Amino acid sequence: MIASAPYLLSRSLEKHLIPNFGMLRDFLRCDKSTVTAIRRSPRILLQGFEATVNPVVKILRDNGVRESSIVWLVKCQSRTMITSCNRLEEIVEKTKGMGFDDPSAAKFAVAMLAVMGMSESTWERKLDAYSKWGWSRDDAMSAFVKSPWCMTLSEEKITAVMGFFVEEMGFESSFLLRHPRLMSLSLEKRIRPRCLVFKHLASQGLMKTKIGLTTLLTIYEEDFLEKFLIPHIGEAPELLDIYREEKHKATGALVP
Known part of the structure; x- marks a missing residue:
């Protein structure tokens, strides 16, 4: 981690690094999770917990996202959440508008990541990947609301899983429309x-x-x-x- 983020050596160990590690650990309640979050975004230690993680946590809490989901996002998606903080409110509203009207639901956090991590062109490519197997746009959006992981997959994964169920197992693609969580x-x-x-x-x-x-x-x-x-x-x-x-x-x- 130091090799990839040598600028951390410029910060005071006692006055900055240790206190900020402690604040993140107090929030995540686990040393291992704290290290995971920092590995994904060393900016947490460089700029400090208050400047990086705290604003993200406040926005998510204010919007009703469940605490366990917030902890998961900070632990596993710290880089994405911190770099997207200035448009997090917009992402939350956009996610709600796509059919996820309950931010306290566990799947809301996954849906947010899907919305946050894809450009319009990437989104269209994934819709096209599903359409090749007979899904309409409405079908794909319905599946997304049931299991948001299905829109975080690569086009290659979509094609491979669909191909296996349809061509090797003899199922209709509508089977996966009814059970989209299997895609992941x-x-x-x-x-x-x-x-x-x-x-x-x-x-x-x-x-x-x-x-x-x-x-x-x-x-x-x-x-x-x-x-x-x-x-x-x-x-x-x-x-x-x-x-x-x-x-x-x-x-x-x-x-x-």
Whole structure:
């Protein structure tokens, strides 16, 4: 961090760096989170907590954004929030106008980041990426309101996930319109391995429960293994090989 921000060495350790680190730590309530925020924006230490973080926190609190979301934004998006502080009020209002009328909702912070981080041309490119799979602009905006992460994805990720569900799994693109949060899951690490297990179970008539694919994709890894893989190894031992191979492709690590 010092190598990338050597100007920090010019500030007094006792009078400036330590007190400002302390103020940020008091707000985030965690040393690790404090270091994360500073790594993302060393300006916090250079210019001070009061000049950088405090104005952001005040604007968000005044607009009703929930405290846990404010902490997350300061920790994980400190650079973006600080550099956008002078137009934060405008961003909050624009986000509300896009269908997010409750700033205290958890997804409001994610929607803000999407609005904040994209130019009009980037926004249009993402709408175009969805339109290639049959979504209208209204469809894309409806999905955005349900799960704002879907508009933070790259056009390449949108195309890859849509292509997998439509071309490999045989779903209509409207399936993802109903469940847009699936778009943000990792295709290689989660969607593909679990979907191939699901597909194999269904083809062998081993899906005894009516649990939906969305649940299968969103439950914790341990629950997925216990409910969908381990109970069927005796009847379909190849399941383990299918899952191991896909996870190995994604992570490069062998799955026990």
